[in-house]
Amino acid sequence: MSRPISDFVRHHYRHFNAAALVDAAEGYRAHVDGGGKMLVALAGAMSTAELGLSLAEMIRRGHVDIISCTGANLEEDLFNLVAHDHYERIPNWRDLTPADEQALLERGMNRVTDTCIPEEEAFRRLEDALLDEWRRMEAEGERLFPHQVLYRILRSGRLEEHYQIDPEDSWLAAAAERDLPIVTPGWEDSTTGNIFAAHVLQGDVSSPHLVKHGIEFMTWLADWYTDNSDGPGIGFFQIGGGIAGDFPICVVPMLEQDMDRRTPLWSYFAQISDSTTSYGSYSGAVPNEKITWGKLAEDTPRFLIESDATIVAPLIFQYVLERSEGASK
Template sequence: MSKERNTISKFIEEHYLHFNAAALMDAAKGYEKHLEEGGKMMITLAGAMSTAELGKSLAEMIRQDKVDIISCTGANLEEDIMNLVAHNSYKRVPHYRDLSPQEERELLDGGFNRVTDTCIPEEEAFRRLQKHIEKIWKDAEAAGERFLPHEYMYKMLLSGDLEQYYEIDPKNSWMLAAAEKNLPIICPGWEDSTMGNIFASYCMKGELKPTTMKSGIEYMTWLADWYVKNSEGKGVGFFQIGGGIAGDFPICVVPMLYQDLEMEDIPFWSYFCQISDSTTSYGSYSGAVPNEKITWGKLDIDTPKFIVESDATIVAPLIFAWLLNY
């Protein structure tokens, strides 16, 4: 007996019947089936999904145990927290396509960094976080401790020090929801982020040692151990939002375990979906169709595979709405 669907889910079921809309529906049903059969799910976040406020739906996905691990870029790791503490100072520029170079420079001079139609306020966002995370970094180094990038972020969030700045309902912050659950996070290439750049500047000034921050290799070895422990039974699915390192880094853990560590019984990823606007014909790893991943030892012949060639800011919240039965 099929469950009674609420408004958004019912609309999707009735109207999303063909082309990318149908692929969205199929992917959502596949995700749901995977969880119902006891599977676990990784979600990967590329692009500027945190600045797009995906936390409004992703945080509830985390709270309802519909995601077991997240891989994200350093930008997504920090930009959700920036939105949490500086939302009222963000500036939206709907006519961003019409901006002249002079107008872009005026935004910079005004302390704004633009992401498509949304400008992040440097002073209220980056600098507000910097003074708190700097202390956590330096305290760890003084104690001879080392942590992964997201673990430092969790410490900052769970300390309560940022509560004085909250400018959105905290239930809409996916990083806060993740910190409260101690959700596993993989953040490859963290150095390519504002906080990563700030950390590097402290190292160059001799105020911190690079070793105080654990590395991408340590993320990979941690993920390998997690995958081995969590891939029994139905296995682990892979829900990729966008492309890039957030997806390419963690999906490689399976061929690494199979080929390099010679764990011949390690299961492939047991579900795969990608929301992508990348084009395969340009030699893009991000846009590679799921079947190509079979040749790399990531997916198997019978792995449920879905690709929705569309805008992730539209598609991901709709799939999450289906899973949350909104």
């Protein structure tokens, strides 16, 4: 008889980062089971690592209420959906020479560690749909956030003939089903952001303000946080570091300190990071440092798992899914 992953983890993962994994998973489960909401922050190349295989079900089961991610993670889940069969894995990526890398470029294969994203099948297949949507928005006087544009494209069905994975394994498809809010700070630093900028420069769309970004994300998030932070509050589950995590967590001290608005702090915090704790490193900063910035309270449950997120995150998500399922029976 097969044993649930959660039972296996609880039995074997008893010390060090393994124990921190269990503690963070238990804290996550307790928070959402108690009625708390959860923000998940995605840095790095989690979509290229196909995190949708586990994250999509977390979204569909209501264990994620809002996502903050880089523009790369937003688009790369969709790239994987429509071009998966054309991706190439390079197990010996550490041995590649500059000439090998140049050869990949000439073949239109953009490498992310051991995985090459096919430019023609991924980027260009989506570009036509994006341009049509941007032009439609311009004609109708609309302005949307980046994820809202992608939701429209997914819901239109125009890409379905190109699907190369089961959409059940796409976290963006799951998010579109729930109309999940997504904050994408620094969206300009992504392939689709670059494509948008190119079309603005070429005159295909007239205004760089057609797609909402930057400060508009922060002001929208401030209202969302205010509306959802009562009671059990909002937890923060951070995968990696950088802007995907730093941007949304700052909404609390902004409301509290810059607006003098009484605001509940984040009520749970966990981070998966392989960044070495060092001088001035945000990605490597321990959770306690956030107390001094008015983001977490002294008694906020907080966890740091120093490991590879592609190993840890699916285990935690499966743990939460199994334990919550057991608690509901």
